Amino acid sequence: MTTARSIAFIGAGSMAEALIAGMTKTFCHPAQIVVTNRQNRARLEELERTYGIRAAQDARHAVEQADIIILAMKPKDVAEAMATIAPAIRPNQLMLSLLAGVTTETIERLAGRDIAVVRAMPNTSAAVGLSATAIAGGRFASKQHLETAKQLFETVGIVTVVPERDLHAVTGLSGSGPAYVYYLVEAMEKAAADIGLERDVAKTLILQTIIGAAEMLKASDKHPSVLRREVTSPGGTTEAGISVLEQYRFQEAIAACIRRATVRSEELGSALLAAIAES
Structure with missing residues (x-):
């Protein structure tokens, strides 16, 4: 079990649930996990009942208390979500991103400070504990940060560390x-x-x-x-x-x-980054 006092999920979709199910078996206690969701309170209550985690609608407060932040919202919502939580982000936190097409550099920029970011590309087999996940560290991610991320994602399958430039290919191969x-x-x-x-x-x-x-x-x-x-x-x-x-x-x-799936990942990533730059 991790010694982290709190893990905050920003987003409560199916991949977040798969991770919660895996993490609460071997990585951490349910009480260490706080899950936030911008709109769907019923979804938070469902996760709270099922896994014993804590639900919260105040994402900023959840981030303030967290050692690990997991970005699990839709990629198109990342700029808005980061604008909400950025004031609460501390330099010693670890941020894990499940956002396809969003680079670690973009997340660092949206955070407004130097923070360790590890980007992950799991697949839907995480729901049965058999994901093939690739992870890549950003500029400020240490070997220890990568090891923590690896241990977390190993709760839902196998994990491979790759250069970030390879994540589009990973998306085309194992992500899809x-x-x-x-x-x-x-x-x-x-x-x-x-x-x-x-x-x-x-x-x-x-x-x-x-x-x-x-x-x-x-x-x-x-x-x-x-x-x-x-x-x-x-x-x-x-x-x-x-x-x-x-x-x-x-x-x-x-x-x-x-x-084609690899190229499409590149296209979607470029379009998303352009939209973020314009916002």
Whole structure:
């Protein structure tokens, strides 16, 4: 458990809830967490009942008392939120940002002082404790700040430290990654229905196939292409199926998908920074 006396969440969305669920198991006591939300009091009360955390609508007061501040509002609201809490920010606090496209430099500037900022890109699998999260430190973030952030995000999955410039690529790969897998499962379920399998049977088989393949990849030092070839007998059913994927350029489509998501992250980040600069 952390020795921090208080952790303040600015925002109370689904990612904030996933973190709260993970943090209260191993990182801190529920009473150490204060959650603020600009409008939805019912949402705060729900989190308070479910996790035993403290709810507050006065974000500035929550920040005044906090050792760690977690920015979990919508990225478009960051300038307004920071204007509210900036007077309460102290130089010795750690600020963690979940805001896609918002650089640590921008947050430092909005804070109006030198403060340790660590930016994170988790994914929605945090809700089941299996997020793939990448973190990057700002100019004033020390190794200890990064270690604290790492310990916090490890409560909802695995954590990798990357240069901040890589976070757009991380967004395109693992940030959006769960949706790509869901899309694959959609296609497999539709195909299963087309060939006559019952929906429940198909879903069970598909999910276990994906889980099993992921565990094989984790357990083996072999390249994915080697594992694929090992189950692809010449003239067999797997080779027949793979040949169709090759015909439709499956790998090229996946690569283009990840590249486009990465570029879109860059575009959204640039647009957001321009809007903040004009405000």
